[in-house]
Amino acid sequence: MIRQCCRWLAVALWGLFLTETAQAASPIRPTETVRRKVLPEAWFAWLLLTPAMVFIAVIIAWPLVETIRLSFTDADLGGESYVGVANYVDLMESRRFRQTVTTTFYWMFLSVGLKLILGLIGACLLNAAVPGRAVFRMLVMPPWVIPIAIGVIGWLWMYNGYFGLLSGMGQRIGLFDGPYAFLAGRTSAFYSAVVTDVWVGTPMITLFFLAAMQGVNRDLYEAAWVDGAGRWYRFRRITIPQIMPVIVSMALLSAIWTFNSFDIIFILTQGGPRGATTTLIIDTYKVAIGNFKFGEGAARAVVIVVLLATFSALYLFLLNKVNKTYGVK
Amino acid sequence: MATLDLHRISKSFGTAKVLHDIDLAIKDKEFVVFVGPSGCGKSTLLRIIAGLEEASSGKVVIDGADVSDAHPVDRGISMVFQSYALYPHLTVFENIAFPLRVQKLAEPDLKQRVMRAAEILQLTDKLKLKPGQLSGGQRQRVAIGRSIVRNPKVFLFDEPLSNLDAALRGDMRVELSQLHRELDATMVYVTHDQVEAMTMADRIVVLNGGRVEQFGTPMELYHHPATKFVAGFIGQPNMNLIPATVLGTDGGLTVEIDGGHRMTLPVDSSAASAGDKVEVGIRPEDVDLGDGGLSISVRVLERLGGVSITYGTIGNGETRFCASLPGDAAVREGEPLHLSVAPSDCHVFDASGRVLRRTAAPALVA
Amino acid sequence: MATLDLHRISKSFGTAKVLHDIDLAIKDKEFVVFVGPSGCGKSTLLRIIAGLEEASSGKVVIDGADVSDAHPVDRGISMVFQSYALYPHLTVFENIAFPLRVQKLAEPDLKQRVMRAAEILQLTDKLKLKPGQLSGGQRQRVAIGRSIVRNPKVFLFDEPLSNLDAALRGDMRVELSQLHRELDATMVYVTHDQVEAMTMADRIVVLNGGRVEQFGTPMELYHHPATKFVAGFIGQPNMNLIPATVLGTDGGLTVEIDGGHRMTLPVDSSAASAGDKVEVGIRPEDVDLGDGGLSISVRVLERLGGVSITYGTIGNGETRFCASLPGDAAVREGEPLHLSVAPSDCHVFDASGRVLRRTAAPALVA
Amino acid sequence: ESHATEMHVIMCGDEVFPADQVVIDEFVATHDGVTVNLESVPWSNCQDKSLTLAAAGDPPSLAYMGSRTLRQLATNDLIVPVTFTQEQMDAFQPGVLKTVTYDGQQWGLPHAFSTKALYLNCDLIEAAGATCEAPATWDDMMALAQQVVDNTDAAGIGVAGKDFDNTMHQFLNYLYSNGGQVIADDGSVALDSPETRETLEFYASLVSVAQEGVLEWERDAMVDLFNDGQIAMYINGPWGWGRHNEEINQMVVPVPAGPSGVSGTLLITDSIVVFNGSGHEDLALELASAMTSGQAQYELDNSWGLTPILQYEKLGFSDLFYEADPAHWANFISSIPTGGPEPLITDYRSLQAVFVNMIQGAILEEDSIDNLVSIAAEELADAL
Amino acid sequence: MMDRYTKLQMVGIYIGIFLFLSFMLLPFVEMFVTSLRPLEHLRTTPYQFWSDKFSFDAYRQMWETVPLLGRYILNSIFIASMVTACTMLLVVPAAYAYARLDFPFKDTSLGLILAINMFSGAVLLIPLYRVLKALGLLNTYWAMIVPGIAFLIPTGIWLLRSYLEKIPRELEEAAYVDGASRMYTLRRVVLPLALPGLLVVGTATFIGAYAQQFLFAITFNQNRELQPLPAGLQEFVGRQQVEWNQMMAAALTGVLPVMLIFFFLQKYLVAGLTAGAVKE
Numbered sequence A: 001m002i003r004q005c006c007r008w009l010a011v012a013l014w015g016l017f018l019t020e021t022a023q024a025a026s027p028i029r030p031t032e033t034v035r036r037k038v039l040p041e042a043w044f045a046w047l048l049l050t051p052a053m054v055f056i057a058v059i060i061a062w063p064l065v066e067t068i069r070l071s072f073t074d075a076d077l078g079g080e081s082y083v084g085v086a087n088y089v090d091l092m093e094s095r096r097f098r099q100t101v102t103t104t105f106y107w108m109f110l111s112v113g114l115k116l117i118l119g120l121i122g123a124c125l126l127n128a129a130v131p132g133r134a135v136f137r138m139l140v141m142p143p144w145v146i147p148i149a150i151g152v153i154g155w156l157w158m159y160n161g162y163f164g165l166l167s168g169m170g171q172r173i174g175l176f177d178g179p180y181a182f183l184a185g186r187t188s189a190f191y192s193a194v195v196t197d198v199w200v201g202t203p204m205i206t207l208f209f210l211a212a213m214q215g216v217n218r219d220l221y222e223a224a225w226v227d228g229a230g231r232w233y234r235f236r237r238i239t240i241p242q243i244m245p246v247i248v249s250m251a252l253l254s255a256i257w258t259f260n261s262f263d264i265i266f267i268l269t270q271g272g273p274r275g276a277t278t279t280l281i282i283d284t285y286k287v288a289i290g291n292f293k294f295g296e297g298a299a300r301a302v303v304i305v306v307l308l309a310t311f312s313a314l315y316l317f318l319l320n321k322v323n324k325t326y327g328v329k
Numbered sequence B, C: 001m002a003t004l005d006l007h008r009i010s011k012s013f014g015t016a017k018v019l020h021d022i023d024l025a026i027k028d029k030e031f032v033v034f035v036g037p038s039g040c041g042k043s044t045l046l047r048i049i050a051g052l053e054e055a056s057s058g059k060v061v062i063d064g065a066d067v068s069d070a071h072p073v074d075r076g077i078s079m080v081f082q083s084y085a086l087y088p089h090l091t092v093f094e095n096i097a098f099p100l101r102v103q104k105l106a107e108p109d110l111k112q113r114v115m116r117a118a119e120i121l122q123l124t125d126k127l128k129l130k131p132g133q134l135s136g137g138q139r140q141r142v143a144i145g146r147s148i149v150r151n152p153k154v155f156l157f158d159e160p161l162s163n164l165d166a167a168l169r170g171d172m173r174v175e176l177s178q179l180h181r182e183l184d185a186t187m188v189y190v191t192h193d194q195v196e197a198m199t200m201a202d203r204i205v206v207l208n209g210g211r212v213e214q215f216g217t218p219m220e221l222y223h224h225p226a227t228k229f230v231a232g233f234i235g236q237p238n239m240n241l242i243p244a245t246v247l248g249t250d251g252g253l254t255v256e257i258d259g260g261h262r263m264t265l266p267v268d269s270s271a272a273s274a275g276d277k278v279e280v281g282i283r284p285e286d287v288d289l290g291d292g293g294l295s296i297s298v299r300v301l302e303r304l305g306g307v308s309i310t311y312g313t314i315g316n317g318e319t320r321f322c323a324s325l326p327g328d329a330a331v332r333e334g335e336p337l338h339l340s341v342a343p344s345d346c347h348v349f350d351a352s353g354r355v356l357r358r359t360a361a362p363a364l365v366a
Numbered sequence D: 001e002s003h004a005t006e007m008h009v010i011m012c013g014d015e016v017f018p019a020d021q022v023v024i025d026e027f028v029a030t031h032d033g034v035t036v037n038l039e040s041v042p043w044s045n046c047q048d049k050s051l052t053l054a055a056a057g058d059p060p061s062l063a064y065m066g067s068r069t070l071r072q073l074a075t076n077d078l079i080v081p082v083t084f085t086q087e088q089m090d091a092f093q094p095g096v097l098k099t100v101t102y103d104g105q106q107w108g109l110p111h112a113f114s115t116k117a118l119y120l121n122c123d124l125i126e127a128a129g130a131t132c133e134a135p136a137t138w139d140d141m142m143a144l145a146q147q148v149v150d151n152t153d154a155a156g157i158g159v160a161g162k163d164f165d166n167t168m169h170q171f172l173n174y175l176y177s178n179g180g181q182v183i184a185d186d187g188s189v190a191l192d193s194p195e196t197r198e199t200l201e202f203y204a205s206l207v208s209v210a211q212e213g214v215l216e217w218e219r220d221a222m223v224d225l226f227n228d229g230q231i232a233m234y235i236n237g238p239w240g241w242g243r244h245n246e247e248i249n250q251m252v253v254p255v256p257a258g259p260s261g262v263s264g265t266l267l268i269t270d271s272i273v274v275f276n277g278s279g280h281e282d283l284a285l286e287l288a289s290a291m292t293s294g295q296a297q298y299e300l301d302n303s304w305g306l307t308p309i310l311q312y313e314k315l316g317f318s319d320l321f322y323e324a325d326p327a328h329w330a331n332f333i334s335s336i337p338t339g340g341p342e343p344l345i346t347d348y349r350s351l352q353a354v355f356v357n358m359i360q361g362a363i364l365e366e367d368s369i370d371n372l373v374s375i376a377a378e379e380l381a382d383a384l
Numbered sequence E: 001m002m003d004r005y006t007k008l009q010m011v012g013i014y015i016g017i018f019l020f021l022s023f024m025l026l027p028f029v030e031m032f033v034t035s036l037r038p039l040e041h042l043r044t045t046p047y048q049f050w051s052d053k054f055s056f057d058a059y060r061q062m063w064e065t066v067p068l069l070g071r072y073i074l075n076s077i078f079i080a081s082m083v084t085a086c087t088m089l090l091v092v093p094a095a096y097a098y099a100r101l102d103f104p105f106k107d108t109s110l111g112l113i114l115a116i117n118m119f120s121g122a123v124l125l126i127p128l129y130r131v132l133k134a135l136g137l138l139n140t141y142w143a144m145i146v147p148g149i150a151f152l153i154p155t156g157i158w159l160l161r162s163y164l165e166k167i168p169r170e171l172e173e174a175a176y177v178d179g180a181s182r183m184y185t186l187r188r189v190v191l192p193l194a195l196p197g198l199l200v201v202g203t204a205t206f207i208g209a210y211a212q213q214f215l216f217a218i219t220f221n222q223n224r225e226l227q228p229l230p231a232g233l234q235e236f237v238g239r240q241q242v243e244w245n246q247m248m249a250a251a252l253t254g255v256l257p258v259m260l261i262f263f264f265l266q267k268y269l270v271a272g273l274t275a276g277a278v279k280e
């Protein structure tokens, strides 16, 4: 289901042409999609869709088109005039921007990777049949259900070199020999932001994985157990393949969200020090909203969309290929 | 070589006791079927044998060794699940090879054993497919393949046919029977379908409410049901049970059944006395057309071709009666029907539901 | 009063044609069953009658009026779905009242009609319950209640019993037959279960691959199957089909069946000529023990109590043969078995699968 | 005007100063039909708010905000220029008008003024074995800080390095004390100079005697460090005095002079600007003038403890609050003539970014001082 | 028996869970401890986790420091609730259409809608600002509600669709045969049955709306009275010194009610996610 949804993402990118191929690639059960027509359904369907569509058109589609238009102008507080692809050329030539792109992808891969691994471990632990697990499951929720900004403020305080918990505890156990300011160093600030992002994103992934694990037919485990398979073997040969669809789709969704994650970095470091934590989204915000360079900001926004779309398409393409190679349905 | 003995097995889930002191001795190479209504504890008992569930008390003995605390794989058993529990992401080959991979068997050896199993089950040309691409019957065979590849001493099956449609079920029944002969292994088979039980079993265990009602060959159960429950459960259409009053106990049992007809039945009447309320059991297929004192008002007639089944009531109109008559019997719905039954074909159950032993029972065909 | 006529109904899904020019004339108050293998188009045809699906071509005529384009509710039909389609969030009362609520019927009138339906179906004390609290049979009655409350002219049922277990299915079959008599309505019933078809139908439509194979009473189908398909489909266990070669066509049809036995069969042989390949159909229940020239090697024996079913092969060992013998027949697995069959009980099918009319058919019992 | 006018006044800060409130109340009372919708907006998003409102075509009548935004507002024609009489101009402390002047015109009415000086924690310094006296030069300060580091657990000096405006401010204090310039008198960028290089090098070198994690700190947070005895010195405005622990034996001294200059300070003002397009610019100007005129302005400076923005003695005021404690105030007033303004750059956000980038680059040693300064100068020129 | 663990495994699992949950909850514990300390103690080194005199003063003072705090908390909940309500209003019909009806460009339009996941609000801020301005929504609650809705619609449709698909089609056909109109069916049959699904989707939407209030609030709303909690907390920072203890107290107090609700809904949520997630 999720994979299908991701496929739609790709479809949306490449238009109707791909629709055909994508449909051909996914055998449709006759009862589901190619369904009989009881009523003139189309008009009713569009009637139901109209409110949502209008909303999306006004709030997202039009701004998107406008963003693309703006990206070819030098719009700022004063006004705008057409400058062609100058904004894009500037971006291509800017070493700092290339650095930002690299940072963004590094940020995304690292953070998503950690989230997936931690989520998997967490889900396994919470899925273990031990007393108290209902409570434990409850206790992973908080980072997810509170406003991101509030959690991040907590982390901001913990990262403080002089008064924060991490530095303090680190000194106490002899890890640091003086106050350690996490957000002051290039590397440490980056990894601190990653840790916070992982903290924010892990609970939801954990719960999705947990849900998927609970959906695995228990008989499979029992059958394997009767055949002598141990826990680790069952995990590797049954759990992982069985929840693979969920892992795969969470990986993509989480990658997109992480790529676009704003609050965490903005509150923790504002992109600093010296751009060490400046991702594309932060850069875009700073340029467009901070400096009122709407045109340049819009160009960055368009780059984000293009990069994400390319990434998603590539991901789905590779996934499809891998699936074909291994014959996964 | 494997005998399987259960000693006073009990099982409770929380406060609910679902198995009560089950004792069973299953012989080597025997095909034993557990049968009984839903929820009677069949699966639970099987899972205790498998080691998937722990008995609250009692022992599981396989080949003389107490395995109550052993890991399933160490008991030398294998199990086929109702859902087959095939690994959807693995090919047929890998599914069958799974237990061997767990054992870390060397590749050539593994391959040879999987191929052998596949041959027995005629799956050789399906080995590359995924379970999703197989039909119900083929899936079932893969599940069996996975269980035979390990050469277990005892095979356990939990309703393996219940997911199949009627026609396929018939075929698989026959195949399973043949497999049993070929493998020469001890098999324990759970079902709630009496036809499966009757056709496949060497011996049948009838379970009811967590207790063994009767353990015997199919023909024993058919001709000598120990209790009213077994009588009602075995045989299709179900045995008719007609309330009756004991009139005398000399030379069998003389009873007057609902509707006034009197019969003297060749059963052990030593424990009965005149005036007792009993129930006379008559199988639908044991009645014949002709005025033998049973008069039925026919409500519904089902013509199945070879036979016609009539449903109606007997006596005062409250006791249902079903008769299985020749396909062309001249019967009409709404009309009365006169039937006869041989006294030697009748069963008698006392008020507690226990049978009075039939003294003129038909010979048992093994 | 409702007749139902289908005129050259065809239906395609995309490029797949699933119904081919179906013509049917169903009489008032008739109970007609559509039967056939899975995927043959039964449900599709029923849904076209209901108006849930639009035919690609052809007309649906109810009581003489062309309703092809009418809304289901205007056709005067009602439908009981395989899953019953009860609304889980509504009580039994509200479920039954649903069609009346849609019509905005006044409360007292509505109440009275629901109560009447509940009475007929013995649901009066269940009206406050939700479907989830009912047994399978009760749910089925609620579904029927919902369909009778509107007083439709035609009732449609799509496999209403397929979700029930065997015992309940038997009971419900009987109840449905009784309901048909009470309501005096035209009913169309879809099933793939031949027992249901045989026992309930006034007339049966056998569908195969979107075409009508035969339309007739159960006994017509049993004794005079028009095609090999019908012959194989009706009757349990299935009819045996033995390849044979025509030797002569005088005074019936003289054939030599696989295995060498020769028989002269009383069928219309006018279209046949010597040397033709035909198939001889013999029902398992038409054979008797005794050396009549059929010699079987028995592979599996199933003793069902009243009857014993043997499965084996005939002739060169490739043609399967099944025989239904008395329960106590002295048969053993692995041993040869000699059987006889009356020539008048045999069916013959030509190479295209069409029957050669039997000239000495048994009298039909209505 | 007799018809009803609603003026929208935005005051950046946590609350409206009582001194301003008095003026506004009086203004409303004397102007028929005029109401004032007075809103105080926290600094964190106040300037953005005014700017976006103006850019969106819904400008406030006037706003009190940082003077550094003026040039951007002016170039985009969002505010109206202010004309001062010569008399008014003369009354300002020297350098103040520079902070609101662009293109030969004044664009705002300076309303709050601050200069900076160096605070010393004498307890700490004495604990380190030094005498608590004003370091005259950077070298003195460095030596003093080093002594504190060597002999106590505390850091010698608090250095700001966070991506924040006052990191730039801290740096400019040193730059102006070393004879440096950001914008030359002809309006061109004059950052690329040996003075800047010296300053940047010195600023970076301070890190060795500064608190841990310089890049995490901004000036106001260093108050906590000072109070906790973690730093012996740091630069802050006149208000710092009152926010320091009373137990601490503190001392204020002028910012030490660099090798190429004399002790100076950064001159920062916040001003009241009158937006273009509210429809009642004249009225707004009148209110703004009232708020920044002699008495009202004095009340504000006095009540808030700010560096006096006007030379009140010239205006005939007496009993001046900063004359009551001349030893303290001298540190903040005496350096005014040698101080430099917060530069006026069109893209005022870039100003901060450019400086912070340069400073952090030096602290992190990611590039040579030389390069960093040249790059910063270029970027500044772009943002001009 | 399969699920039985040895003592050692048991210990291992609990240690694992402890570590995992510590990571998840540490910030909250620290926030709580911080909120209990007087401000001076927060600003002392070396760091002390559990030594000072704790008091609940911050929980009292915070209302004075930030007089509008109560409002911010309510604003947060109000905005998230409004977003949820409006999103559901838009999502329910759309999800139904995608789950049940057949129409041209079905897959394409769904793909486009789902692709919205790829834009975050930050990408579209500039034109979004102009749109909101054109609609006259800037500096109103709607400035924070409207964009929130738009970005939550895709997930909502996607989740709810899988729920609606599970409602047996026969139920609707039965209603249709009985003469019920589409709308009647939707109202009387589909929606009541989709209630658990609506609950899950509503909860998920609420979480989404609640979690992401920061950006829209700081960009599209300058009206203090309308700020949600995350933006409102900035006021503790805006002062000359950061009132960390009060800020933490305010943060915890603000999220507490919502967190409690989620604790109760947790069970349904996990089960509900499965519905959307596991179905391939």
Ligand SMILES: Nc1ncnc2c1ncn2[C@@H]1O[C@H](COP(=O)(O)OP(=O)(O)OP(=O)(O)O)[C@@H](O)[C@H]1O
Pocket: B013, B018, B036, B037, B038, B039, B040, B041, B042, B043, B044, B045, B192
């Ligand atoms: N894990 C369990 N916890 C509690 N009760 C259980 C559990 N497993 C089974 N039971 C109960 O034990 C009884 C026997 O269950 P069991 O599964 O053995 O029945 P069964 O004979 O296999 O029925 P069926 O034919 O429906 O499969 C039932 O009443 C069931 O509810």
Ligand SMILES: Nc1ncnc2c1ncn2[C@@H]1O[C@H](COP(=O)(O)OP(=O)(O)OP(=O)(O)O)[C@@H](O)[C@H]1O
Pocket: A030, A031, A034, A035, A036, C013, C016, C018, C036, C037, C038, C039, C040, C041, C042, C043, C044, C045, C192
């Ligand atoms: N909506 C549809 N789109 C495409 N093909 C369909 C559709 N509905 C049914 N079919 C096809 O039409 C044929 C007839 O289907 P139908 O459901 O009528 O079979 P059936 O006889 O009812 O089978 P069963 O006994 O399994 O219910 C099948 O091959 C089926 O795959």
Ligand SMILES: [Mg+2]
Pocket: B042, B043, B044
């Ligand atoms: Mg069971």
Ligand SMILES: [Mg+2]
Pocket: C042, C043, C044
């Ligand atoms: Mg069907």
